[in-house]
């Protein structure tokens with residue numbers, strides 16, 4: 041059997057992402073949008089601050105009247121502005137966040153004045169420059185200006201900014217529907233009842249857990265036995281899914297039935313095999329059904345191969361469907377705390393521990409070893425044919441937390 045040559049990772053990711061149009065837009069409560077991606081640019085519905093505000097507790101005086109003494113004529117508290125106007129020789133008590141009274145242009149800190157009933161004189165420093173303790177109208181944003189770009193991840197700061205900008209609802213893409221299917225005759229559904237010839241099904245739960253770092257509507261099927269009928273039936277039971285992930289049966293063995301099952305089910309193969317280690321046999325297929333596209337990722341069964349391909353393909357795909365501006369994981373540059381050997385022709389991702397300053401590759405790199413995956417917090421990116429690298433050499437790593445995007 042002649043196999044297609046494995047594709048470079050970036051080409052394969054670009055090909056997959058080209059299949060993924062953002063899902064239809066819905067409007068949700070600002071607080072409910074946490075963790076999703078903004079589906080259209082957001083413009084402010086108000087100006088912030090809406091007036092000049094005091095940034096400190098103290099006394100507002102006229103801009104050119106910094107020497108004192110002054111007579112206190114009233115108060116402006118947050119939410120309770122002073123109604124009158126201020127002229128030379130007078131001051132208004134102000135609190136942090138209060139609107140500056142008309143006619144004032146400087147705030148003197150309460151620590152810098154001495155007060156005797158309604159009389160006030162300077163005992164410390166006058167502000168320099170005079171407007172030092174003032175937040176000018178529009179400092180943060182102005183009405184109708186864009187405050188959040190389309191495709192931005194909506195985290196705590198964006199939730200607050202959207203509210204501050206006068207929005208109650210935000211446009212986001214609807215949640216991707218994901219089904220993850222474990223397949224293989226050797227898989228035991230119950231890890232407590234696993235015969236010696238079996239292995240507990242764990243990839244599906246792992247992939248689902250990884251995907252759930254994103255807002256998804258996800259469920260799991262299986263384990264499904266290694267027959268064309270069983271795999272096809274599981275695909276058929278995933279009719280509502282935007283994305284179907286299978287794990288196992290992606291390689292070239294006689295029992296590797298995912299490709300034939302996809303064909304029998306009416307899906308067409310987009311690509312198969314990527315030049316990465318682990319994860320080479322990953323396949324991508326699509327099925328058009330009732331005007332809707334389903335994307336199928338066939339992940340290799342070796343647990344770490346499943347993890348690495350879910351990290352580099354499933355997560356970017358879900359982000360693209362969610363309308364994210366940045367879909368693929370970012371890298372961080374750090375230094376090796378131990379040497380690594382020269383790499384072969386496949387770009388390799390080494391399980392490793394990073395302490396924020398340097399990275400230590402783990403000894404056990406077999407693609408079946410979950411123990412070393414569990415002990416790592418990054419993957420070291422070793423380019424194809426990279427020469428041996430020494431302690432202290434720079435390397436690029438992928439952070440495993442949150443699927444690689446902060």
Ligand SMILES: Nc1nc2c(c(=O)[nH]1)N[C@H]1C(S)=C(S)[C@@H](COP(=O)(O)OP(=O)(O)OC[C@H]3O[C@@H](n4cnc5c(N)ncnc54)[C@H](O)[C@@H]3O)O[C@H]1N2
Pocket residue numbers: 222223224226227239240241242243244287288289290291292293296318319320321339340341342343345407408
């Ligand atoms: N002659 C060749 N053999 C293999 C090649 C090749 O190019 N030529 N590629 C190897 C590579 S690389 C990989 S990766 C594996 C992937 O194979 P499959 O995707 O067909 O995976 P399986 O054979 O079904 O399983 C491999 C391994 O993983 C365990 N597994 C599978 N599913 C699960 C699950 N859901 N939970 C836990 N563990 C699972 C399975 O028991 C096997 O031990 O192929 C190489 N072979």
Ligand code: MOO
Pocket residue numbers: 316317318319320321340342344345407
């Ligand atoms: O790609 Mo396989 O994933 O080398 O073990």
